[in-house]
Amino acid sequence: MTISAEVVVVGSVNQDTTLWVERFPVEGETTLAHMSSGSLGGKGANQALAAARAGARVALVAAVGDDSEGRSALDHLRAHGVDVSLCVTVAGARTGIAHILVDGTGANQIVVAPNANAALDPRDVASALDRVRGARVVIAQQEVSPPVIRAVLSSARKAAISSILNASPTLPPGVDIPAPDLLVVNLREAQQLTGLSDRSAEELAATLVTQAAASSAIVTDGARGAAVSDGQSTWRENSATVEVVDTTGAGDAFAGALAAGLAQRADLKQALAIATLAGAQAVTRRGAQDHDAASASGQPATIGLDTIDPNKEA
Numbered sequence: 001m002t003i004s005a006e007v008v009v010v011g012s013v014n015q016d017t018t019l020w021v022e023r024f025p026v027e028g029e030t031t032l033a034h035m036s037s038g039s040l041g042g043k044g045a046n047q048a049l050a051a052a053r054a055g056a057r058v059a060l061v062a063a064v065g066d067d068s069e070g071r072s073a074l075d076h077l078r079a080h081g082v083d084v085s086l087c088v089t090v091a092g093a094r095t096g097i098a099h100i101l102v103d104g105t106g107a108n109q110i111v112v113a114p115n116a117n118a119a120l121d122p123r124d125v126a127s128a129l130d131r132v133r134g135a136r137v138v139i140a141q142q143e144v145s146p147p148v149i150r151a152v153l154s155s156a157r158k159a160a161i162s163s164i165l166n167a168s169p170t171l172p173p174g175v176d177i178p179a180p181d182l183l184v185v186n187l188r189e190a191q192q193l194t195g196l197s198d199r200s201a202e203e204l205a206a207t208l209v210t211q212a213a214a215s216s217a218i219v220t221d222g223a224r225g226a227a228v229s230d231g232q233s234t235w236r237e238n239s240a241t242v243e244v245v246d247t248t249g250a251g252d253a254f255a256g257a258l259a260a261g262l263a264q265r266a267d268l269k270q271a272l273a274i275a276t277l278a279g280a281q282a283v284t285r286r287g288a289q290d291h292d293a294a295s296a297s298g299q300p301a302t303i304g305l306d307t308i309d310p311n312k313e314a
Helices: 043-053 068-079 117-118 122-130 146-160 188-192 201-212 249-262 266-283
Strands: 005-009 014-020 035-041 058-061 061-064 088-090 096-102 108-113 137-141 164-166 182-186 216-220 226-229 235-236
Touching: 005 043, 005 122, 035 043, 035 068, 043 058, 043 068, 043 108, 043 249, 043 266, 058 122, 061 068, 061 117, 117 122, 117 188, 122 146, 122 182, 137 146, 146 164, 164 216, 164 249, 182 188, 182 201, 182 249, 188 201, 188 216, 201 216, 201 226, 201 235, 201 249, 216 249, 216 266, 235 266, 249 266
Parallel strands: 005 058, 005 137, 014 096, 061 088, 137 164, 164 182, 182 216
Antiparallel strands: 014 035, 096 108, 216 226, 226 235
């Protein structure tokens, strides 16, 4: 059986437990949270939803456990327009779990237990990608195993499909990952990958193109937007000014919207503008996937090419 999708996301599905605290505890300290919640997350699922909300036809390749959390996650994704027919349910495994702390500024700390995500098989991934028709962009993240990431990038190259790697979380030194067409990382991850801690986001993006051999690299820079280098030029897309509630999932909203923009034939500058708007919207709401309501700035939750001013300077 084949399916039709413009964007294929290969990645994780998690059950998130979030605790909101005034400040992060220090080592050995116990603090009280003033609020807690459970929600669906995982970088793969988050990015798939973001791409669908940006107007793309999206398929997700992922693994969940044979538990209520896994069933709920797939139902939620399906209800929001993501094709989950390529996802697998792993017998006897738990769905991935993420524990998230969010402080009074909206910053977060996250610990992930991969569980079923670790069972995603490179051969199954390659087979799944062979079943997709019309794919223009494949995006992966690093909450799945390096062999899976290698299978994604290799299959994309063979099929002449544009590949995006959101290299988050950072892998241990020495893990060999092929170069994607587009590398996306945040500022801290860019510093870790390059070994440079005193450079601007623009300088880091240019360095990553050279060091990672990617065609282009984007470094997200929080409220300051994002910097991009395509090997020829480097520029920045500024972010809208919004009230920050929770930064959880903002990078995933950015990456998913970026993939959707590129799949819908936007050039890199247009896609970056779409992605930056999506990231700004995401921080105005709690949780990684609770993005159905309008943002605090009054922007619509669904964005795409028609929300971008073609006369706006990058």
